[in-house]
Amino acid sequence: MLSVEQLTFSYHKKPVLNDISFKVQAGENLAIIGESGCGKSTLLKLLYGEYDLNSGHIFWKKQEILGPKFNLVVGYDFMKYVAQEFDLMPFISVEENIGKFLSNFYPEEKKERTAELLEVVELTDFAKTKVKILSGGQKQRVALARALANQPEIMLLDEPFSHIDNFKKQSLRRNVFKYLKKKNISCVVATHDKEDVLGFADHMIVLNDHKIIESNSPENLFKSPKTPLIASFFGEFNSIDGEIIYAHQLQVVKHSKLQVQVKRSYYKGHFFLVEAILDGQTIFFEHNKALNPNEEVHITVIK
Numbered sequence: 001m002l003s004v005e006q007l008t009f010s011y012h013k014k015p016v017l018n019d020i021s022f023k024v025q026a027g028e029n030l031a032i033i034g035e036s037g038c039g040k041s042t043l044l045k046l047l048y049g050e051y052d053l054n055s056g057h058i059f060w061k062k063q064e065i066l067g068p069k070f071n072l073v074v075g076y077d078f079m080k081y082v083a084q085e086f087d088l089m090p091f092i093s094v095e096e097n098i099g100k101f102l103s104n105f106y107p108e109e110k111k112e113r114t115a116e117l118l119e120v121v122e123l124t125d126f127a128k129t130k131v132k133i134l135s136g137g138q139k140q141r142v143a144l145a146r147a148l149a150n151q152p153e154i155m156l157l158d159e160p161f162s163h164i165d166n167f168k169k170q171s172l173r174r175n176v177f178k179y180l181k182k183k184n185i186s187c188v189v190a191t192h193d194k195e196d197v198l199g200f201a202d203h204m205i206v207l208n209d210h211k212i213i214e215s216n217s218p219e220n221l222f223k224s225p226k227t228p229l230i231a232s233f234f235g236e237f238n239s240i241d242g243e244i245i246y247a248h249q250l251q252v253v254k255h256s257k258l259q260v261q262v263k264r265s266y267y268k269g270h271f272f273l274v275e276a277i278l279d280g281q282t283i284f285f286e287h288n289k290a291l292n293p294n295e296e297v298h299i300t301v302i303k
């Protein structure tokens with residue numbers, strides 16, 4: 001189990017994280033969300049032992065994770081960190097990069113493991129390709145496979161699919177998170193993308209203003225977002241009479257107290273997002289067809 005206890009950290013004089021505590025069980029998937037600059041990457045780096053804490057403690061099982069003041073070599077064998085900048089070896093092939101830290105004493109196992117990981121990140125066809133000619137997204141997939149190669153006990157992933165195109169993203173997410181669950185590897189994922197969280201994370205923490213403002217399951221946070229920040233992570237929302245209402249929770253009806261004037265409709269695939277004015281305030285709701293500008297319709301909240 002990862003245990004973070006009252007962690008506080010600042011870069012020089014600039015406070016970044018204050019009194020952060022949480023736990024991650026073996027095999028658990030924890031998502032860290034928050035606005036850009038709130039300290040997600042810094043937190044992952046601290047978990048990896050890249051910096052010294054101002055105060056607090058981090059433990060993996062009974063071992064304390066220590067920063068460079070106390071630990072000459074940054075990092076631990078049981079933990080892998082995939083940063084936003086992936087540090088690969090450009091002049092060797094994809095499979096050599098993945099197998100780089102696997103023992104040559106067991107050539108058969110090394111071959112099997114490399115093949116398995118190439119499949120997880122869907123790069124089997126690129127096994128012999130030199131990393132330097134890969135795209136950004138392909139490099140990110142190599143970095144993920146390489147981090148998984150030595151079967152860590154915990155993975156720290158910083159926006160792990162940010163460079164991957166939408167065609168591959170869905171299946172890659174499923175492969176990687178399924179693999180981590182199968183092998184009972186814990187993971188901490190910093191992300192901006194709700195798709196990395198819903199359906200995969202067991203627990204979420206929300207960082208804001210140097211602190212954890214929420215810690216709960218994705219389902220509970222989605223169903224009852226307490227702040228606009230949390231609601232905005234999940235989708236388009238409105239504040240109506242002080243209540244947070246998602247765009248999909250508003251429906252057009254024949255009669256209601258809420259009359260709106262349509263401004264425009266945005267095509268979103270299986271629905272239209274309609275922008276409208278309610279009592280002088282801009283609101284958004286979903287509808288199955290486009291509505292005309294200036295059209296007046298009634299809406300109601302369905303929860």
Ligand SMILES: Nc1ncnc2c1ncn2[C@@H]1O[C@H](COP(=O)(O)OP(=O)(O)OP(=O)(O)O)[C@@H](O)[C@H]1O
Nearest residue numbers: 011014016034035036037038039040041042043190
């Ligand atoms: N090496 C550093 N030295 C000084 N300040 C830093 C350093 N790295 C990050 N910061 C600052 O610390 C704060 C947190 O940055 P961090 O990269 O952890 O945020 P983040 O939530 O991961 O952002 P993003 O979502 O954009 O990646 C920011 O204000 C940033 O400017």
